[in-house]
Amino acid sequence: MALKNSSKTKKIGVVGVGSFGTAIANMLAEKNEVVVFARKEEVVAEINRAHTVAGRELKATIRATIDPSEVCRLCDILFFMIPSSGFLEVVRNFAPHLYPYHMIIHGTKGLALNLGMGETLETVQKLKRNQLLTMSEVILQETVAVRVGCLAGPNISKELILGHPAATVIASKYNEVILEGQRLLRSERFQVYGNSDIIGVELSGVLKNIIAIASGALAGLGLGENAKGLLISRGMVEMVHLSKALGGSVQSVMGLAGVGDLVTTCNSVDSRNFTVGFRLARGESLQQILDTMDEVAEGINTVRIVDAFLKTAGIRAPITENLHRVLFEDLSIAEALQFLMKYPFSVDVDFV
Ligand SMILES: NC(=O)C1=CN([C@@H]2O[C@H](COP(=O)(O)OP(=O)(O)OC[C@H]3O[C@@H](n4cnc5c(N)ncnc54)[C@H](OP(=O)(O)O)[C@@H]3O)[C@@H](O)[C@H]2O)C=CC1
Numbered sequence: 601m602a603l604k605n606s607s608k609t610k611k612i613g614v615v616g617v618g619s620f621g622t623a624i625a626n627m628l629a630e631k632n633e634v635v636v637f638a639r640k641e642e643v644v645a646e647i648n649r650a651h652t653v654a655g656r657e658l659k660a661t662i663r664a665t666i667d668p669s670e671v672c673r674l675c676d677i678l679f680f681m682i683p684s685s686g687f688l689e690v691v692r693n694f695a696p697h698l699y700p701y702h703m704i705i706h707g708t709k710g711l712a713l714n715l716g717m718g719e720t721l722e723t724v725q726k727l728k729r730n731q732l733l734t735m736s737e738v739i740l741q742e743t744v745a746v747r748v749g750c751l752a753g754p755n756i757s758k759e760l761i762l763g764h765p766a767a768t769v770i771a772s773k774y775n776e777v778i779l780e781g782q783r784l785l786r787s788e789r790f791q792v793y794g795n796s797d798i799i800g801v802e803l804s805g806v807l808k809n810i811i812a813i814a815s816g817a818l819a820g821l822g823l824g825e826n827a828k829g830l831l832i833s834r835g836m837v838e839m840v841h842l843s844k845a846l847g848g849s850v851q852s853v854m855g856l857a858g859v860g861d862l863v864t865t866c867n868s869v870d871s872r873n874f875t876v877g878f879r880l881a882r883g884e885s886l887q888q889i890l891d892t893m894d895e896v897a898e899g900i901n902t903v904r905i906v907d908a909f910l911k912t913a914g915i916r917a918p919i920t921e922n923l924h925r926v927l928f929e930d931l932s933i934a935e936a937l938q939f940l941m942k943y944p945f946s947v948d949v950d951f952v
């Protein structure tokens with residue numbers, strides 16, 4: 601049944617109702633009428649009938665649809681909450697229905713490839729900057745939307761759903777996107793900061809996942825808090841250099857979406873990326889972990905993409921490079937750790 605736009609005020613669209621999409625849809629629904637998009641008929645039916653999705657509750661006022669054109673007609677502002685692996689497909693499904701007046705804010709902490717026909721990461725092996733895309737770049741490349749933003753910060757879905765205090769960053773080149781994001785999401789429990797460096801904020805959320813996998817591995821080995829402090833501080837330095845090489849600012853990495861999310865994700869057993877590292881350290885193979893995880897851990901694919909970028913970037917990122925060898929070659933975590941402990945870092949902070 602088609603949804604009616606009965607009120608004069610437009611609804612807010614949320615595209616994707618996984619863990620994070622559900623949490624954000626519920627927060628938006630505190631102050632706004634919300635329509636969510638899901639790709640499966642049975643998920644749409646469950647939301648409209650029982651107000652649940654995969655065991656998670658959605659506010660009763662939230663309506664679901666499988667039709668991108670309906671979402672775009674009912675809503676001027678869309679929140680895309682889709683993992684990077686499905687992002688391009690979803691954006692292409694929405695593209696014919698989008699107009700320049702639409703605002704799109706995404707929450708995806710992953711990267712996409714921008715390769716020629718028939719090329720894959722395996723065939724290309726080395727990536728230049730223009731061969732990888734942040735999600736805002738995907739949106740700008742594939743649609744007529746102009747006012748694009750991202751949402752990133754320490755936002756573990758489970759904690760948001762419990763209503764624990766938290767904050768996020770909305771980043772966009774357009775101040776109106778930041779202001780709209782703040783107006784829609786800000787509450788007594790949720791603070792929303794603005795940042796005009798959208799690439800830096802996106803990259804912060806993407807790159808911290810690499811360090812979170814490594815942090816999970818340290819925890820899995822039972823190596824304690826000194827080692828974690830070492831990893832987080834060196835991880836932050838690595839994030840700064842990578843972000844700069846990819847077009848982000850140092851300031852963004854120092855903020856909530858960078859250091860804030862880095863600390864949270866490196867310490868949370870509810871983080872999928874942390875969990876991947878933990879399980880690896882406890883002896884499971886990457887394949888075993890992937891076969892038994894039903895949610896996305898973006899950091900795995902990010903390590904592949906960033907490692908390929910490092911081959912052309914002229915910078916070293918030893919944590920990422922060693923994690924790549926652990927995940928995709930046959931380096932053990934103990935060997936990677938030994939290598940990193942001997943690595944000739946000499947300057948503590950070399951980017952200010
Ligand atoms: N969970 C968290 O705490 C946070 C997550 N993020 C980021 O948000 C993004 C989404 O994460 P999260 O919600 O946790 O992921 P989940 O794995 O929980 O959910 C992903 C959602 O995207 C949908 N989806 C995937 N591919 C497609 C596609 N091709 N077409 C249509 N729908 C698709 C899935 O639908 P279906 O069920 O049909 O497969 C599902 O609803 C990630 O990039 C993550 O890093 C950011 C902050 C916090």
Ligand SMILES: O=C(CO)COP(=O)(O)O
Pocket residue numbers: 709753754755756757809812861864865870871872873874896897898
């Ligand atoms: O980014 C997140 C919290 O800010 C979620 O982390 P995970 O994807 O590792 O669960």
